[in-house]
Amino acid sequence: MTTPRGPGEGAIPTSTTFKGLRTTGEPLREGDSVIFFDRKDREYLKTLRAGETISIRGGTIAVDDLLGKPDGVSVRSSHKERFVVLRPTLERLIPNLPRKAQVIYPKDLGLILMWGDVYPGATVVEAGVGPGALTLALLRAVGPEGRVISFELREEHARAAERNVARYYGVAPQWTLEVGDVTEGLRDLTVDRIFLDLPEPWRQTDLAWRALRPGGVFMGYVPTVLQVKGFVDSLKEHGGFACVDTMETLVRYWNVKEMSVRPQHRMVAHTGFVTTARRIEKEPSSPPQPNRVERGGESVEGRET
Numbered sequence: 001m002t003t004p005r006g007p008g009e010g011a012i013p014t015s016t017t018f019k020g021l022r023t024t025g026e027p028l029r030e031g032d033s034v035i036f037f038d039r040k041d042r043e044y045l046k047t048l049r050a051g052e053t054i055s056i057r058g059g060t061i062a063v064d065d066l067l068g069k070p071d072g073v074s075v076r077s078s079h080k081e082r083f084v085v086l087r088p089t090l091e092r093l094i095p096n097l098p099r100k101a102q103v104i105y106p107k108d109l110g111l112i113l114m115w116g117d118v119y120p121g122a123t124v125v126e127a128g129v130g131p132g133a134l135t136l137a138l139l140r141a142v143g144p145e146g147r148v149i150s151f152e153l154r155e156e157h158a159r160a161a162e163r164n165v166a167r168y169y170g171v172a173p174q175w176t177l178e179v180g181d182v183t184e185g186l187r188d189l190t191v192d193r194i195f196l197d198l199p200e201p202w203r204q205t206d207l208a209w210r211a212l213r214p215g216g217v218f219m220g221y222v223p224t225v226l227q228v229k230g231f232v233d234s235l236k237e238h239g240g241f242a243c244v245d246t247m248e249t250l251v252r253y254w255n256v257k258e259m260s261v262r263p264q265h266r267m268v269a270h271t272g273f274v275t276t277a278r279r280i281e282k283e284p285s286s287p288p289q290p291n292r293v294e295r296g297g298e299s300v301e302g303r304e305t
């Protein structure tokens with residue numbers, strides 16, 4: 001059997017003592033995934049393998065010169081180019097994650113974890129898994145006492161996610177990954193949170209209602225307005241969901257250099273829309289929605305005036 005490898009990556013750590021991607025302050029070790037930052041802050045994700053050399057921007061760096069050095073050490077390549085070497089935070093890792101499908105970007109993951117109210121000990125379902133960006137964020141958020149149950153239709157994507165979780169999270173006994181349609185998977189579950197990153201989340205609306213505990217959160221992440229409309233309509237027509245909100249987040253980095261302090265020219269302008277809803281008791285005759293006041297200014301959802 002061959003050891004699975006991701007693009008540009010070495011063998012996956014299998015030790016149960018491997019702590020995954022943690023910026024814990026420990027010196028750099030064999031098997032660590034690190035990012036080399038050049039002087040323009042361009043990023044190169046590499047794995048440290050004792051005895052090997054890393055090729056980077058036309059030069060080379062001996063890995064043995066880095067092992068045992070502090071996280072954040074500076075090093076020069078054979079071309080005298082300087083790099084800072086850091087274990088990536090999850091936010092830095094995800095855009096660099098080996099992948100065959102689109103990932104959810106860190107800006108949206110932050111939103112999902114907060115608006116989805118993911119807490120240590122929660123039982124959450126996610127689908128589809130793709131390269132596992134959301135999986136990594138959820139595993140951290142629910143912690144060892146929680147449970148993440150993931151469904152992925154495509155075998156190759158599931159295997160890629162397994163590799164990414166093994167490499168960047170480590171051993172995850174709280175994680176179950178099933179290859180198959182989440183529509184089938186949801187049938188026998190009772191969970192606290194459900195997150196769908198699929199083209200047609202409205203197909204799972206009733207199943208999600210049945211699988212969620214009272215008050216649980218159902219979220220869909222879709223890239224287009226028509227998909228948002230289809231999903232929100234399904235939630236409202238169902239009658240078993242309240243507090244339905246749709247949002248997007250735009251993160252604009254700033255250039256702060258000498259007298260040039262301004263927004264950067266480039267940004268990720270659009271990724272996807274996040275829709276959240278809470279599971280409520282269903283009243284078939286009149287779908288209950290809380291008293292809603294438009295957001296903005298002093299207006300607050302549900303406030304009596």
Ligand SMILES: C[S@@+](CC[C@H](N)C(=O)[O-])C[C@H]1O[C@@H](n2cnc3c(N)ncnc32)[C@H](O)[C@@H]1O
Nearest residue numbers: 103104128129130132133134152153181182197
């Ligand atoms: C955009 S990717 C997911 C990315 C992932 N959420 C992340 O953060 O890295 C969408 C995935 O959904 C999977 N998928 C589509 N329909 C599905 C279904 N009904 N059940 C399970 N997985 C599904 C696709 O195979 C694909 O891998």
